[in-house]
Amino acid sequence: MLSILALVFSLPAVGLIWEFQSYRLTDPFAAFAEPAGLMRGCTDIPEAVALADTLQTRALRIERYMESLDAKKAEIAKAEAALRERVAELKSQKAGLQSGRDGATQAVRNDIDRLIALYDQMKPAEAAAILTNLPSDFAAEILMRVNPETGARIIAAVEPRQAALLTAEMGARSVRKR
Incomplete structure (x- = not known):
């Protein structure tokens, strides 16, 4: 009797498990x-x-x-x-x-280098006459770039007042570069 009851109750459970497994295996989503x-x-x-x-x-x-x-x-x-x-x-x-x-x-x-070379070759008195007619910042830049000996001769040929301005401009230029 007990085995018959177990069979009766287990058949539906096995059927549900079988249906659930086939459902999960075919398409989980x-x-x-x-x-x-x-x-x-x-x-x-x-x-x-x-x-x-x-x-x-x-x-x-x-x-x-x-x-x-x-x-x-x-x-x-x-x-x-x-x-x-x-x-x-x-x-x-x-x-x-x-x-x-x-x-x-x-x-x-290159142009500036040629200009500096030109001033290096000029006589100091001629270079001084030209530099006094240039703007002071430009003239100071040229004097800073020429050969120091040539620059010293050119400044010596410039009027003392103009030479002082050019020297001050050259000093200010050096300070600005720092």
């Missing part, structure tokens, strides 16, 4: 994919039906939101690529401008 599977046996309860509808609506909203996030991610990636491209372009332009500036600066230095 079926409950999320099909709300109808969740509603099996509950269609006569209005609250359960309303809850299922609400959940389905929310699932659709989430799906749409995720799609919009993916679209925004794509837009951001596209904008990042455009920005990287623009930065690379600007860097190349900056390098071109820098090399152009370096060339222009070198040309100016």
